[in-house]
Amino acid sequence: MGKTILCACEDVTLSEVRRAFARGHRDLESVKRYTGFGTGPCQGKSCLAAVVQELLRLGATPAEINPFTPRPPAQPVDFGTLAGIDPDTLPLDEGVPVPPTPRPPVPASSGPVPERASVVIVGGGILGLSLAHQLALRGVTDVLVLERSYLNAGASGRNGGGVRAQWSTPTMVRLGLRSLQLFRSFAGETGVNVWFRRGGYLFLAPDGAQVERLERNHAVQRQQGMRTRIVSPDEACTIVPELDRSRFVAASWNPDDGVVFPWPFLWGYAAAAQARGVTVRTFTPVSGIEVSGGLVRSVLTPHGRVRCDTLVNACGAWSPEVARLAGVALPNRPTRHEILVSGPLKPWLGPLVSNLGNGLYFSQSQRGEIVGGMGDPTEPAGISHGSTLRFLSRFSRAITELVPGTAGVPVMRQWAGNYDVTPDNNPILGPAGPANFFQLSGFVGHGFMMAPAVTEIVADALTGRARDEILDRFSLDRFERGPAVREDFIIG
Numbered sequence: 001m002g003k004t005i006l007c008a009c010e011d012v013t014l015s016e017v018r019r020a021f022a023r024g025h026r027d028l029e030s031v032k033r034y035t036g037f038g039t040g041p042c043q044g045k046s047c048l049a050a051v052v053q054e055l056l057r058l059g060a061t062p063a064e065i066n067p068f069t070p071r072p073p074a075q076p077v078d079f080g081t082l083a084g085i086d087p088d089t090l091p092l093d094e095g096v097p098v099p100p101t102p103r104p105p106v107p108a109s110s111g112p113v114p115e116r117a118s119v120v121i122v123g124g125g126i127l128g129l130s131l132a133h134q135l136a137l138r139g140v141t142d143v144l145v146l147e148r149s150y151l152n153a154g155a156s157g158r159n160g161g162g163v164r165a166q167w168s169t170p171t172m173v174r175l176g177l178r179s180l181q182l183f184r185s186f187a188g189e190t191g192v193n194v195w196f197r198r199g200g201y202l203f204l205a206p207d208g209a210q211v212e213r214l215e216r217n218h219a220v221q222r223q224q225g226m227r228t229r230i231v232s233p234d235e236a237c238t239i240v241p242e243l244d245r246s247r248f249v250a251a252s253w254n255p256d257d258g259v260v261f262p263w264p265f266l267w268g269y270a271a272a273a274q275a276r277g278v279t280v281r282t283f284t285p286v287s288g289i290e291v292s293g294g295l296v297r298s299v300l301t302p303h304g305r306v307r308c309d310t311l312v313n314a315c316g317a318w319s320p321e322v323a324r325l326a327g328v329a330l331p332n333r334p335t336r337h338e339i340l341v342s343g344p345l346k347p348w349l350g351p352l353v354s355n356l357g358n359g360l361y362f363s364q365s366q367r368g369e370i371v372g373g374m375g376d377p378t379e380p381a382g383i384s385h386g387s388t389l390r391f392l393s394r395f396s397r398a399i400t401e402l403v404p405g406t407a408g409v410p411v412m413r414q415w416a417g418n419y420d421v422t423p424d425n426n427p428i429l430g431p432a433g434p435a436n437f438f439q440l441s442g443f444v445g446h447g448f449m450m451a452p453a454v455t456e457i458v459a460d461a462l463t464g465r466a467r468d469e470i471l472d473r474f475s476l477d478r479f480e481r482g483p484a485v486r487e488d489f490i491i492g
């Protein structure tokens with residue numbers, strides 16, 4: 001009976017759904033992520049009803065089975081067909097509208113909210129949860145993480161999983177290298193498989209200006225001891241033989257970068273922090289912040305007020321709206337970034353490949369799918385999780401130009417998240433406004449790979465152990481101190 005298949009596309013059984021529920025994944029979105037049901041070609045059309053029925057039987061509330069939004073393509077369509085559609089004929093604002101917040105009715109909080117906590121972290125993305133974990137490792141366990149939705153609802157559950165140290169400044173290289181080290185040891189330390197794969201990153205330069213950019217970065221990276229090399233198109237094609245070598249003139253190759261599967265990191269950090277005494281509450285939004293005498297005194301939630309000594313704003317693209325609750329203005333602007341996944345292929349692609357000319361990037365997941373995205377310079381600012389045909393067509397044109405062999409590969413699913421963009425593409429760290437209101441936001445398209453290293457530094461600062469220079473470099477008042485140094489190696 002437990003072996004009954006509920007999701008035929010992804011081989012998800014009844015007992016897997018039951019196990020997910022027993023482990024606290026009660027709402028439909030979380031069960032989908034934990035089991036993989038509904039992520040195959042039919043996108044839940046044939047299994048949704050059966051999973052919902054089982055969750056209700058297990059005790060889920062109607063609010064917890066709020067169905068997820070189906071997105072195009074309604075059935076798999078190959079890159080070649082999609083590349084035949086002219087993106088400029090498609091409206092910019094077209095897209096499946098998906099509300100950024102849980103649709104009412106909203107599931108109940110995952111547990112009671114305490115009256116006080118030493119540190120309250122708003123936002124249960126990678127930054128908030130890894131900070132909770134780092135604080136717990138330092139013996140600070142009176143920590144409460146408040147997440148408005150399910151874990152993985154924000155950008156941390158919607159990204160490409162690329163983790164690299166190929167950056168353009170010594171600071172970013174240092175942070176990237178440290179994060180890679182921590183990513184590598186994560187599974188061993190937490191017992192959670194995150195499918196870390198060290199396949200390298202291959203950046204392709206289509207013209208002389210991009211080659212100069214790679215060479216400048218290369219010099220910085222070599223000084224930091226990295227193995228990065230500038231390689232010719234011929235050598236790049238020994239790494240990825242399917243590339244059309246006429247599309248680029250040089251490439252930058254670091255074999256030590258990699259790709260991870262993002263979702264288990266959040267569950268792993270949450271579980272590790274909770275095992276040490278941290279409290280994590282999902283479906284618990286912060287709706288107000290009480291300030292007096294220049295300090296945050298408490299946060300308000302629908303389930304009560306929580307007094308705190310320190311408040312951390314780790315809300316990613318929503319950080320400005322949470323900062324505003326305490327009268328703090330952040331310059332961050334959310335911007336939608338779309339991404340897709342293909343049907344599974346035999347292993348053919350080692351590294352994550354990125355074309356600096358048009359922002360295309362893609363890698364192959366452990367399940368064999370191509371996972372890739374591409375920024376759209378015409379994308380207006382604002383929170384949006386909508387999916388567009390325009391993106392499918394732009395991406396398909398770019399990938400079939402660079403890798404002609406992908407023309408027949410079917411696109412399985414697409415989705416979107418939001419980059420949390422700052423004026424200089426660097427994060428905002430440290431107190432702003434009330435002295436105990438700590439900002440941990442503005443990670444643009446690289447917050448996942450920066451989170452382990454940055455939260456280690458932030459945890460050291462919050463516990464008075466050490467103060468890293470990035471806390472001054474990336475403080476909010478840098479924008480008043482003069483022109484900030486812009487990070488220019490943003491992908492997508």
Ligand SMILES: Cc1cc2nc3c(=O)[nH]c(=O)nc-3n(C[C@H](O)[C@H](O)[C@H](O)COP(=O)(O)OP(=O)(O)OC[C@H]3O[C@@H](n4cnc5c(N)ncnc54)[C@H](O)[C@@H]3O)c2cc1C
Pocket residue numbers: 122123124125126127128146147148149150152153154155156157158159160161162163284285286287314315316317318322337338339373416417418419420440441442443444445446447448449450
């Ligand atoms: C499509 C895409 C691809 C990307 N690719 C990569 C990549 O390859 N590598 C990489 O390193 N980075 C990548 N990124 C960027 C990366 O995902 C983000 O920088 C990172 O996940 C940000 O983490 P976060 O914790 O700051 O924010 P989030 O993960 O967005 O978490 C913020 C959380 O705050 C919650 N929240 C909001 N308001 C409230 C409130 N009032 N009360 C309580 N909770 C609230 C939200 O529900 C959300 O869960 C990508 C991003 C996107 C969108």
